[in-house]
Amino acid sequence: MQHLIVAPVVLPIAVCAVMLAFNERRRMLKRALSLATTAALMVIAALILWQADKTGVPQVYLLGNWSAPFGIVLVADRLSAMMLCLVSVLGFTALLYSFARWDRSGPRFHVLFLLLLAGVNGAFLTGDLFNLFVFFEVLLAASYGLILHGAGEERTRASLHYITINIATSLLFLIGVAMIYAVTGTLNMADLAARMATVPPEDLMLLEAGAAVLGIAFLVKSGIWPLSFWLVRTYAAAVPPVAAVFAVMTKVGIYIVLRLNSLLFGGAWAETAGFADNWLIWAGFATIAFGVLGILSARTLSRVAGHYVLVSSGTLLAVIGMGGLELTSAMLFYLVSSTLSVGALYLIIEPVERNADEDDIIPGLEEPVFDDEYTGAIEEEENEKGIVIPGSIAVLGGGFIFCTLLLAGLPPLSGFIAKFAIVDALFSGPVISAKAWILITLIILSGLTTLVALTRAGIDLIWTPAEDSPVHLNVTEIVPIGLLLAACLVSMILAGPIFSYMEAVAADLGDASLYIDAVMNAPRAGEPEMGEAL
Numbered sequence: 001m002q003h004l005i006v007a008p009v010v011l012p013i014a015v016c017a018v019m020l021a022f023n024e025r026r027r028m029l030k031r032a033l034s035l036a037t038t039a040a041l042m043v044i045a046a047l048i049l050w051q052a053d054k055t056g057v058p059q060v061y062l063l064g065n066w067s068a069p070f071g072i073v074l075v076a077d078r079l080s081a082m083m084l085c086l087v088s089v090l091g092f093t094a095l096l097y098s099f100a101r102w103d104r105s106g107p108r109f110h111v112l113f114l115l116l117l118a119g120v121n122g123a124f125l126t127g128d129l130f131n132l133f134v135f136f137e138v139l140l141a142a143s144y145g146l147i148l149h150g151a152g153e154e155r156t157r158a159s160l161h162y163i164t165i166n167i168a169t170s171l172l173f174l175i176g177v178a179m180i181y182a183v184t185g186t187l188n189m190a191d192l193a194a195r196m197a198t199v200p201p202e203d204l205m206l207l208e209a210g211a212a213v214l215g216i217a218f219l220v221k222s223g224i225w226p227l228s229f230w231l232v233r234t235y236a237a238a239v240p241p242v243a244a245v246f247a248v249m250t251k252v253g254i255y256i257v258l259r260l261n262s263l264l265f266g267g268a269w270a271e272t273a274g275f276a277d278n279w280l281i282w283a284g285f286a287t288i289a290f291g292v293l294g295i296l297s298a299r300t301l302s303r304v305a306g307h308y309v310l311v312s313s314g315t316l317l318a319v320i321g322m323g324g325l326e327l328t329s330a331m332l333f334y335l336v337s338s339t340l341s342v343g344a345l346y347l348i349i350e351p352v353e354r355n356a357d358e359d360d361i362i363p364g365l366e367e368p369v370f371d372d373e374y375t376g377a378i379e380e381e382e383n384e385k386g387i388v389i390p391g392s393i394a395v396l397g398g399g400f401i402f403c404t405l406l407l408a409g410l411p412p413l414s415g416f417i418a419k420f421a422i423v424d425a426l427f428s429g430p431v432i433s434a435k436a437w438i439l440i441t442l443i444i445l446s447g448l449t450t451l452v453a454l455t456r457a458g459i460d461l462i463w464t465p466a467e468d469s470p471v472h473l474n475v476t477e478i479v480p481i482g483l484l485l486a487a488c489l490v491s492m493i494l495a496g497p498i499f500s501y502m503e504a505v506a507a508d509l510g511d512a513s514l515y516i517d518a519v520m521n522a523p524r525a526g527e528p529e530m531g532e533a534l
Helices: 007-019 027-055 078-098 109-125 129-147 153-184 189-198 201-222 231-237 240-246 249-264 277-297 301-322 325-353 372-379 392-408 414-427 434-463 475-493 495-510 512-520
Strands: 059-062 073-076
Touching: 007 027, 007 109, 027 059, 027 073, 027 078, 027 109, 059 512, 073 078, 073 109, 073 512, 078 109, 078 240, 078 249, 078 325, 078 475, 078 495, 109 129, 109 240, 109 249, 129 153, 129 240, 129 249, 153 189, 153 201, 153 231, 189 249, 189 512, 201 249, 201 301, 231 240, 231 301, 240 249, 240 325, 249 301, 249 325, 249 495, 249 512, 277 301, 277 434, 301 325, 301 414, 301 434, 325 392, 325 414, 325 434, 325 475, 325 495, 392 414, 392 434, 392 475, 414 434, 414 475, 414 495, 475 495, 495 512
Parallel strands: none
Antiparallel strands: 059 073
């Protein structure tokens, strides 16, 4: 079981190496390999989550059998296991959706998709900052190819902005890491947390400056305002399965902010306690407000979804800044629910806006140009339009209504439970602060504006009588949407056990010593664990 920790990184990379040996004409083989890989990642993530919850302590994997802080370590605790499950579910459904036609709109789609999953999984599992940078670059390199998938002028323009801003943030990442290493002499997160108490007072300013620079890099990737100018346009230009899996990429930045905030600035050391909390709170408020205005002014569903991603990121960051066990557990439930809901919305947008006589390429984008190898693979199924499913408008309408209720936070769905839990935690204190009232107001306003915008779009695109024939739907389009919505429904039904798990995650985050001891005292292979007789 201990080797499962490295599998979410090694497995997709190994399958990528195999698929690179085949050209694009072997599309069915690549589909089978990638689908089997993503299904295996779901099983592995579930096993890691079960193991982390059963043992109650972080599971540590020492690569090369080198102990921390000198070697590379992968750490699977309750938080990282939860994030692995989230990205594996979203990755499986988005990949299945791409089989309708999107995976043959450009070369090497499956290789890039699996590399993206490997990078995201590695970012959730890594135990040191340098390898976090490595995994970030892996997922970003794969995302550069995926955002260009399908060609087109608008997509190319948006991808250039996306690539430019991420190269700049990678530079900030390295600068922040260098400043932190100059002060502490380590990049292992557990060792770094253990050394915080020994940092001389005259070096604290340099340490906090390095953490601030590093934080800016993560906040850019999280879509924080005013550094979110790239997100909405980029996500709107991406093909639906790519946009859906990108919904979890902003959560990578959120995860790192939460992890480092709990380890380094969680209150264990008075000198650094609460560092940047106020900045996170007010930046979160501004991001929510900007997202609300964007939702009201958006003219397309894809832009509504992009601005809702900003609302979600702002809510999460504001709650991280406020802290507290109850707020953190409610925030984690909201993170899971909002990510699955936005992923489902991105998948359902394209069928809703599609007319029966449209081409396979998104309207407004140019036709992609390939060489003979790729053209032959596309022409093989150029007439594959899917079958007309009776009541397709009812299917799309029902799914769209479900997404609307989830994102707006109306009862009794998981979106409502998550927002209600956050509001309840804000009301639980003896005195309700002004910041709590602001966050409550913004949460209510964001739900109301989302309901208005999506209802208006649904009336215009689905329920208004039209002369066009019913939209053609493929089974591989309906099943992924249904799976994501079913996952949201399950999270509503099992809200009690899920909240118990989230409370355990929040308790782990509140006890930095648990993570530090697990990493720094992890036994090498062949050595007895602590407490065992030699």
